[in-house]
Amino acid sequence: MRGLSRTTLFSVAAMLGLALLAIPSSISSSGLASAQPAGEALLAKKVARLSAKASANKGIISLDSSAFEDVMSKPRNYSVVVLFTAISPEFNCVPCLNFDPEYKLVASGWSKLADKSQLYFSVLDFKAGQEIFQKMGMNSAPSVLYFPATASQSTQDRYDFGRLGFQAEPFANWLNARAGTSIKVQRPIDYMDVCIKIIGTIACLFTVYQLFTKAGKILGSKYIWSAVSMFTIFIMISGHMWNQIRNPPYTAPGRDGRPGFIAQGFQNQFGLESQIVAVLYALICGSAIVLISVVPKIENPTQQRLVVWAAMCFFGFFFSVLIKFFQVKNPGYPFTLLFK
Amino acid sequence: MSVETTSTVARVLKPTILILIALVAISSRLFSIIRFESVIHEFDPWFNYRTTQHLVKNGFYDFWNWFDEKSWYPLGRVVGGTVYPGIMVTSAVIHNVLHFFNFPVDIRNVCVFLAPMFSGLTAFSAYLLTKELKDSSAGLLAAAFLGVAPGYISRSVAGSYDNEGIAIFLLVFTFYLWIKAVKTGSAYFGLLTALFYFYMVSAWGGYVFITNLVPLHAFTLLLMGRYSNRLYVSYSTFYAVGTLLSMQIPFVGFQPTRTSEHMAALGVFGLLQLYAFAELVRGHVTPKQFKTLLRAGVSAVAVIAVVGLTLLSFSGVIAPFTGRFYSLYDTGYAKIHIPIIASVSEHQPTAWTSFFFDLQMLIFLFPAGVYLCFKELKDEHVFIILYSVFASYFAGVMVRLMLTLTPVVCVSAAIAYSTLLDTYLEKSDHVLGTNLKPLTATNDSNGDASTDAKPTSNGTKKPHSSGKGNAKEAKATAAKADAVESKAQAKSTAAAKRYPVFNWDSRAMVILQLTWFLFMFAWHCTYVTSGSYSSPSIVLASRQQDGSQMIIDDFREAYYWLRKNTKEDAKVMSWWDYGYQMAGMANVTTLVDNNTWNNTHIATVGKAMATSEEVSYEVLRRHDVDYVLILFGGVIGYSGDDINKFLWMIRIAEGVYPNEVKETNFFTPRGEYKVDQDATPTMKNSLMYKMSYYRFAELYGGNAVDHVRQARMPSEGPKLSVLEEAYTTENWLVRIFKVKDLDVLGRSLFDATDFDKGKIRKTKKF
Known part of the structure; x- marks a missing residue:
């Protein structure tokens, strides 16, 4: 189960996998052995070239297939971090886009270091280096591999997005532990954002001050508090926190006759699903409240009868829907009300 | 039947019903004993059982000082200082009492049957609690609900010898005593609250829920302007005695003065003292002086409190929240920092199905009960509202905390259900006779209420303004009095505007359906209890293809x-x-x-x-x-x-x-x-x-x-x-x-x- 969820973690994984399968696996490790031990001069030249490339682009070297082979070729006295990604919009890889600025942040943190520890940051886009993706057996993006200086291409370290997340800080820590660097992530201060926040706070305080008496009335209002409490209870008892923690998709395409908004499995749910349940609870609870509070206020017997019947039918109907819903989730559940 | 005989019958019926409820609560927890045998379940209960055996065999002092070298090899474990001893002491006392009367009951059976026995008591305390909120008929419903609700049964079946088994009883009973204390303002009930709080502290780490909910209640009442001497007496007694007692448990120790989880209780205690002091001063100085004093006092206290707290927490005297509590507030915390907490299945968040599975129809009657509490909104209803909101949040974050939610769901659903029954079972002609008459009267007065109100207010205003030059103040008070008057009038007309349910068919429709839902609830509870919550998990049962049962031992x-x-x-x-x-x-x-x-x-x-x-x-x-x-x-x-x-x-x-x-x-x-x-x-x-x-x-x-x-x-x-x-x-x-x-x-x-x-x-x- 866990293994499965890991594979579906990245939206692009399946697509890339298919694309890779489609390409015939004819391209062997071609340019790998080309780098001959041509001595120190060659290495120094390469390092100079890489350093120039890196400093030209805020610390990141963009690669394509041949450049990748070149960077990886021996002799090599530096370590390389490669981000395998798919930025192009046609792949629709949301994690790639999310991670891209974070990666740049770490790279720029590295470029500010005095001791660069013979490390280079590079990016290989799927469009530019399909062959490499295939050769390395990459079938999900983004992936980050770390190639230490001493070892050959086969020993590599993969950054675990599933566990460590897409933030720059854990990634920097991960890298520091491997490369022996001390990269610190410094997020640029978004002055616009700060300004907006300050102005917003001042405006809020000002309005609160202006409306002080009214605000007191609002804060003291029983109805507002009851509405807020009831709303909180409804979303909590319909599994809102589960959604917060597990981040399920909002809905998914239905399969073999199952409606798309119901997740498979008893301990699993979609965003829409829990919202539907919250609405069902609210409807049933609402009809109970109508029966308790509204009905005794109706003077006209006929009207009253109508309301009672309507509310009770509502009650029964939605309760049946709820039980049916539950039965879909838990097929062994033996009780039903209206719907068999 | 005369009124007297009815009340006599009720007096006999109520205890009978309560005893029956307790019996149902106990017997519905015995599935695993009947199917398998009298055996301790799962994992933690085995430790509790082992320590209880040690306690019974070697006595209390030896238990208190027990260093267990058989666990955590080679480190060992100081058992006395790292357990909540409540459950072990309880069963040892029961065991010794029974043996004193020459009932040679084995300690294992005491342990196995402890949780079901206490569930009977829990049902009784739910009755008491709900009775304080509405009336005894709602109380009986609440007792019945809590007796069989799967959310509570899940942790209290026979053999599940764990802290929660007695802790839920203590939780509900402590809350009952607290509400009683706030209502009566008696130090006696405050003291009882503290004693049961101590018992709770000795039994379960979930006591922190009480330590935070009760102060929150007091604080909310303060904010609502409902400070009273009742509140002051009950909270001060509870906090002072309860905290001192709780520090006697070695595992808790000095935590109540140091950890952030306990700070809210301390803060509210201090606030109440200040408030009471301010009230005292107010009586002795002029309003103007009081205003200056209050301003100076409030700002001084605020500055000292903020500076002091920051210093203390930076210097490490006050410990930060423990990991488990962080994971309650910041839901992403555990996943990154403490895999060992994230790995436990009962620390997972709760999907909607679990809520329905554990509470069935109570789950949607529960908000209706909260709504009714808002309509009444006495001090005790505020408590139930706070309890509902917070418990539903915590239950959403951690499956295990369904347990603390279940009591309030039962109480609140019982209030809603019993109000429904009240409305649709009212004796119709009796109510018609009394309620319709004032109704016509108020209808008449309602029409000229606005015209009536003016002259009276003018009348009251005149003498004041003419008598003294302080016209502004008089006007204000008059307007206030006016507002209060009209409000009261509106209230009385609203109250009088209640009609009974006229048609028998609407009554029958509602009552029959509700009864049917009750049946369904009972079936559901039995189904869930027998199917999901009664497996001892050390003995497994599986059905073979021919339908016969295979025991996997x-x-x-x-x-x-x-x-x-x-x-x-x-x-x-x-x-x-x-x-x-x-x-x-x-x-x-x-x-x-x-x-x-x-x-x-x-x-x-x-x-x-x-x-x-x-x-x-x-x-x-x-x-x-x-x-x-x-x-x-x-x-x-x-x-x-x-x-x-x-x-x-x-x-x-x-x-x-x-x-x-x-x-x-x-x-x-x-x-x-x-x-x-x-x-x-x-x-x-x-x-x-x-x-x-x-x-x-x-x-x-x-x-x-x-x-x-x-x-x-x-x-x-x-x-x-x-x-x-x-x-x-x-x-x-x-x-x-x-x-x-x-x-x-x-x-x-x-x-x-x-x-x-x-x-x-x-x-x-x-």
């Missing part, structure tokens, strides 16, 4: 084997889940157990399981391990086995030994967790994998299929060199391996194994 088989076939001080390593059971049933020394206090030690065990034989052999030798015990469900399809828990072992081990254990190495390049042919080399070389699948292929003649992971296994299974198979139970559920001693000839164990198999070393020739 592998756990006890294995533990019994360990008990009888190993030396007295044998050290057995296993994953921490089984630590308590092994100590309790097999009487062996364990390395880690369910009291997960030492993360490093657990990570070491994880490392031994997750690394190759060479590495783990060193770990095993260093910890004097004689046997390794694992669970393997591949033969019968038991999904809770160690291979499925393996990822957590790896994660926890990686947290401490990041260079030796790497989670990524256990996943195939495609990111899958595989055990068959495609498993990664690290996986195949790990001790856990080798132990689990050792000789598994042979069982099926090389054609083995793992029934849990639906994986076809390679025809040649893993080889073991540093361990040898000691025992495997009937269904292969538990496998025990003996750690080999060093080779007598000084060879490495790998060479020795090869030699025994008849293989000759090829590299060197003699």
Whole structure:
């Protein structure tokens, strides 16, 4: 189960996998052995070239297939971090886009270091280096591999997005532990954002001050508090926190006759699903409240009868829907009300 | 029937109904005893049982000072200082009382039946609590609901000898006493609240819920302008006595003065004192002076409080929140920082299905009850509202906290249900006679209420303004009085505007349906209890294809084997889940157990399981391990086995030994967790994998299929060199391996194994 969820973690994984399968696996490790031990001069030249490339682009070297082979070729006295990604919009890889600025942040943190520890940051886009993706057996993006200086291409370290997340800080820590660097992530201060926040706070305080008496009335209002409490209870008892923690998709395409908004499995749910349940609870609870509070206020017997019947039918109907819903989730559940 | 006979009948009926409810509550928790036998369930109860045995055998002082060298080898554990002793002391007292009266009941039976017995008491306290909120008929409903609600049964079936079994009773009863104290303002009830709070502190870590909810209630009342001497007396008594008492529990110690979880209670206590002092001063000075004093006082206190708190928390005198509480507020915290908390299934968030499964129709009547509480909104209703909102949040974050939600759901649903019944069972003509008359009268007065109001207000205004020059003030007071008057009028007309339900068919419709829902609720509860919550989990039952029941008793088989076939001080390593059971049933020394206090030690065990034989052999030798015990469900399809828990072992081990254990190495390049042919080399070389699948292929003649992971296994299974198979139970559920001693000839164990198999070393020739 866990293994499965890991594979579906990245939206692009399946697509890339298919694309890779489609390409015939004819391209062997071609340019790998080309780098001959041509001595120190060659290495120094390469390092100079890489350093120039890196400093030209805020610390990141963009690669394509041949450049990748070149960077990886021996002799090599530096370590390389490669981000395998798919930025192009046609792949629709949301994690790639999310991670891209974070990666740049770490790279720029590295470029500010005095001791660069013979490390280079590079990016290989799927469009530019399909062959490499295939050769390395990459079938999900983004992936980050770390190639230490001493070892050959086969020993590599993969950054675990599933566990460590897409933030720059854990990634920097991960890298520091491997490369022996001390990269610190410094997020640029978004002055616009700060300004907006300050102005917003001042405006809020000002309005609160202006409306002080009214605000007191609002804060003291029983109805507002009851509405807020009831709303909180409804979303909590319909599994809102589960959604917060597990981040399920909002809905998914239905399969073999199952409606798309119901997740498979008893301990699993979609965003829409829990919202539907919250609405069902609210409807049933609402009809109970109508029966308790509204009905005794109706003077006209006929009207009253109508309301009672309507509310009770509502009650029964939605309760049946709820039980049916539950039965879909838990097929062994033996009780039903209206719907068999 | 006259009114007197009705009340006499009610007086007899109520206790009868309550006793019946208690009986139902107890008997619905006995499924597992009837199906299996009187046995302690699951994991934690085994530890509680073992300590209770120790307490009964050796007395209280010995129990208090008990250093248990049989767990957490080689560290050991100070038991007296690290347990909540409430449940053990309770059963020991019951045991001793029974023996005093010459009822020779075995301590095991006391332990097994403790939780059901206390559930009867819980139902009774739900009755008392609800009675304070509405009336006794709602109370009876609440008792019945709480007696059978699966959300509570889940932790209190017979044999589930755990803290929660008595703690929920204490929770509800303490809340009842608190409400009683606030209502009456008597120090007596405040003191009783504190005493039961102490009992609760001694019984369950969930006492923190009380420590925060009661102050929150007091604080909210203060904010609502409902400060009263009743509140002052009850809270001050409760806090002072309760805190002093709670510090007597060694496990709690000085926490109430130091940790942030307890700070809210202290803060509200201080606030109430200040408020009371301000009230006192107000009586002795002029309003103007008071205003100045108040301003100065409030700002001084605020500054001191903020500065003091910051200093104290930075200097470390006040400890930050503990991890478990962080994971309640910041839901992403546990996943990153404390895998050991995230790994426990009862710490997972709650899906909507669990709410419905545990509470069925109560779950949607519950908000209706909260709504009714808002309509009444006396001090005690404020408490129920706060309890509802916070408990539903916490229950959403952690499955386990459904337990604290269930009581308030039952109380609140009972209020809603009983109001429904009241409305639709009212005697119609009786109500018609009394209520319709004032109605016509008020209708008349309502029409000219606005015209009436003016002259009176003018009338009151005139003498004031003419008498004194202070016109402004008089105007204000007059307007205020006016407003109050009209408000009261509006209220009385609204109250008078209640009509009964006129038609019998609407009444019948509602009552019949509601009754039917009650039946459904009872069926649901029985179904859930019998199907899901009554499995002892140390004895499994499965249905065979012909419909007959098969009992799988592998756990006890294995533990019994360990008990009888190993030396007295044998050290057995296993994953921490089984630590308590092994100590309790097999009487062996364990390395880690369910009291997960030492993360490093657990990570070491994880490392031994997750690394190759060479590495783990060193770990095993260093910890004097004689046997390794694992669970393997591949033969019968038991999904809770160690291979499925393996990822957590790896994660926890990686947290401490990041260079030796790497989670990524256990996943195939495609990111899958595989055990068959495609498993990664690290996986195949790990001790856990080798132990689990050792000789598994042979069982099926090389054609083995793992029934849990639906994986076809390679025809040649893993080889073991540093361990040898000691025992495997009937269904292969538990496998025990003996750690080999060093080779007598000084060879490495790998060479020795090869030699025994008849293989000759090829590299060197003699």
